[in-house]
Amino acid sequence: MIRTGMAAVAAALGLMLACSAAQAQLYHYKDANGRTVYSDSPPPAGTPPGNIMKAPKVTQPVAPAPTPAGGEAKPAVGNNPNAPGAEKGKKDGPKTTAEREADYKKRQAEAEKKAKEDSEKMAADQNRQARCAALQQNVAAMQSGQRMRKFDANGQPYFIEDNERAADVAKAQQEMSAAKCG
Numbered sequence: 760m761i762r763t764g765m766a767a768v769a770a771a772l773g774l775m776l777a778c779s780a781a782q783a784q785l786y787h788y789k790d791a792n793g794r795t796v797y798s799d800s801p802p803p804a805g806t807p808p809g810n811i812m813k814a815p816k817v818t819q820p821v822a823p824a825p826t827p828a829g830g831e832a833k834p835a836v837g838n839n840p841n842a843p844g845a846e847k848g849k850k851d852g853p854k855t856t857a858e859r860e861a862d863y864k865k866r867q868a869e870a871e872k873k874a875k876e877d878s879e880k881m882a883a884d885q886n887r888q889a890r891c892a893a894l895q896q897n898v899a900a901m902q903s904g905q906r907m908r909k910f911d912a913n914g915q916p917y918f919i920e921d922n923e924r925a926a927d928v929a930k931a932q933q934e935m936s937a938a939k940c941g
Contacts, residue, residue, distance in 0.1 A: 891940035
C-alpha cells in the first residue's frame, strides 16, 4: 500500500515538473489592441516592453557578431532583409496561424484558377478539333468528284460547277489553316 502511494506521488511530481517546463516556453503579453495574448512565439517587434508580462528565460546568451576589421558590425542575413541571400518579404521564425491560413487560401484560389483555365482550354481544343473534322470532311467530299448541289436565294437546288467547287475547296482549306488543323 505504501509503495503504490509513493508511486502515485512520484508520478504526480513528475507530471507537475513536465507541465512547468512546458509553461516556461509561453509568452504572455498585451497586443496593440489591448487583448491579452498567450503564445509560444514571441510578441511582434513593435510591442513595448511594458506590455510583456511573461517571457521564457534565455538559457544561452546570444553572443554579438564579431566585428570586421573596419570596426562596424554587420547584421546576420536572417536579421537583415536587404542582405544578399535574404528572402524578401520573409520574416524570421515560424508562420502564424493567420499567415498559414492565408497561404492555404492563396494556393486554393490558384488551383481553382488553373483548373478553370485548363477546362476552358480543353473545351476550346475540342471545339477546334470538331471544326477541323467537319472542314476535312467537306474538302474530301468536294474533291471526290461527285456531283454536289447547293440552294439558291429562292431555295431552289442547283448543281455546282467546277469553278465554284474549286473556290469552295480553297475557302475550306484557308479555314483549316486558320484553325491550325493538322
